[in-house]
Amino acid sequence: MKYSMAQGLSCPVRFFARMGRRYGVEWWILCFGAAVVLAIILMALLSPLVAPFDPYSQEAGPQLAAPGGPHLMGTDNLRRDVWSRIVFGSQTILKVSVLAAVISSFFGIFLGLVSGYAGGLADRILSLVMDAVYVFPGLILAIALAAMFGPGVLNITFAVAVIYIPTYFRLVRGQTLAIKQELYVEAARALGASSLTILGRYIFPNVIATTVVVFTLNVADAIMIEAALTYLGLGLPPSIVDWGMDLAMGKKYLPSGMWWLITFPGMMISVLALGFTMLGEGLAEILNPRLLER
C-alpha cells in the first residue's frame, strides 16, 4: 500500500482543524504563540547560520545605512549589521528570561508548598514578606538588585528571578492550603505516609498543572523586564549583544530620524513577549478555563 504526500499531511491538518473546532479562538492563539516562540528559539540556536554578519564586526557595512541591500535592517553607528545583532541578541534575552523563570518557579513552588503545608508562625511571616514584595513594583526591586550586583548575565538573571518568587509562592501556597484538606490527603496520612510523601506524591502533582500557565506568562513578563533593565543601562556589560541595549543605543539617533535602530530591536522584544503571552493565554483557556477570568 502506498501513501501519498497529501495523505500524510492530511492527518496533522485534520488534528489541527478538530482542535480548532473544539476550543475555538483559544486554540489558534495557542498555535500562533507556539509558532512565534519556536521560531525565535530556533533563531537563537542557529544564530551563526541565520545571521549574515558577525554581530560584533565593525566592518559589516557603511555607517548608519538604512535598511535595504545586504543589510536587511540597516547598520548602526559602529557599522554593525542590525539584523545580525537581532539574531544573536535573541540568545541573551531567552537565556536570561527563561532561566529567571525557572529559578523563581523553583523557589516559589518549593517555599509555597512547604509554607502552605506546615502553616504556623513561619508561614504567616513568609506570607507577609511575599505579599509585600508582590505589591512592590518589580522593576524597581530589579533595578536595585541589578545595581547592587553589577553587570553580568547571571546577575541580571538573579535580579529578574527574585521579583517573581512571590507570584508562584502565593499561587502554590493557596492551592496547597486547599488540597491539604482533601480526603485523599487525609487517607494517605491515616495510612502513615510521611509529610514528604504527601507533599511530593499528593500535593505537588496537583499544583504543578496551573504553574505551567503562570510560568509561560512569567517568561513573557521577564522578557520585558530584562530588556527594560538593559535599556536603562543596567545588568549587562556592553560586550554582550542584547536587544534592550541596542534599543538604548538607537535612542541617541532617534532625533535624526534613524528609525531602524529602535524599530527592530523593540519590535522583537514585543513579538517575543507576545509569543509567550499567547502561548500562556491559550494554554490557560484550554487547561483551565476559569483561571484567567479575573
Add this chain to the structure above:
Amino acid sequence: MKNLFRYILTRTLMTIPMVLILLTIIFVVLRLMPGDPVSAMLGGHAPEKVIEQKREQLGLNRPMHVQYADYIWKVCHMDLGESMVLQQEVTVAIAEKLPATIELTAFGMLITLVIGVLLGAYAADKRRTIRDSAIRLYGIVVYCIPVYWLGLMLQLVFGIWLDWLPIAGRTGPRIFASDFQNTGFYLVDTLLVRDWEAFRDVLIHLVLPSFTLGLTLSGIFVRLTRANMLDVLKADYILAAESRGIPHGRIVYRHALMNAFIPILTMMGLQVALLMAGAILTETTFSWPGMGRLLLERIYLRDYPTIQGVIIVFALMVAFISLLVDIIYAIVDPRIRY
C-alpha cells in the same frame, strides 16, 4: 458611619507592618548584599584609610542591628540622610522631583481608565463578535509592547516625522519654570499665575509621555472590565432594567458599568506597581525630570543614600495608594467592613 471609621482606622493600622516589611526588604537589598557602597563610590583603588574614614562618617561600620534601628528611626522622622555626591538633603532632591512623577502618573492613569474601561465595557456588550475579538486582541498585544519602546515609536512618529509634539522634558526652550514654579505641579502652577502660554506648553509636553504610559496599561483594564462586565450583564437586575424599557446604552454604560467598577477599583491598587515601573521607564525615554530619572542618575553616581531614599518613597507611595483604594472601596461598597 461608625463602622466605616472603625474600618478606616483598622485598615490604616494594618499598613504599618507592610511598610515595615518593605523598609526591611530595602535595607536588606541595599546593605547586606555583596558590594560595599563606599568602595563602590570611591572606586576600587581608593586607599584603605580613606574608605575606613568614609565608612566611619556614614556609620557603616557599626553593627548591623544598630544600623537597622537607626535607619528605621530616621525614616520615621522623614529623615532620608544626605546625598553622598551632592551637598543636598535627599528629601529636598525628592521633593523637587516627586511632583513631576505624580503629574505624569496621574494623567497616565486617567488615559488608561478612559481607554481601558470604555473599550472593555464595549467589548463585553458586543461579546462574541468580531469587534469583541478585536478589542481582546488589542488588550493582549498592547500589554506585550514594552512601555519604553512604545514611547520611542510615538516620539519617532509624532515628534520627528510629523513634528506635532515635543519629545523631551516638561517645558519648551522659551518657557522658564522659575517664572511660575510654586507647587512643582506645572499644570497647577501655570494656572495659578494665569500664564496661558506656559500652560499650553506644559500641557503639550505632557501628551506623549502620558499617552505612552496610559496606552500600555490600558490592555489590563480592557481585560478586567470585560470580565467583570460579562458577570454583571448576566445579573437579574440588568434583565429587569431591559424589560422596563431603559435604553440599552444607558443600561450598559450606567447601570452595569457602575457595578462592574467596584472590582476594577480593587485591581487598580495592584496595578499601581505597574504604573510606577512604567513611569520610571517613560521618564527615561522622555527625559522627564522625575523620580525615575533621579533614581537612575544616582545609580550611575553610586549615591546610595539617594537611591535608598527614592526607593523608600516609592514603597510608601505603594502602601499609601493601596490604603486609599481600600478606603474608597469601603465607602463605595457598604458591605466591606471588618
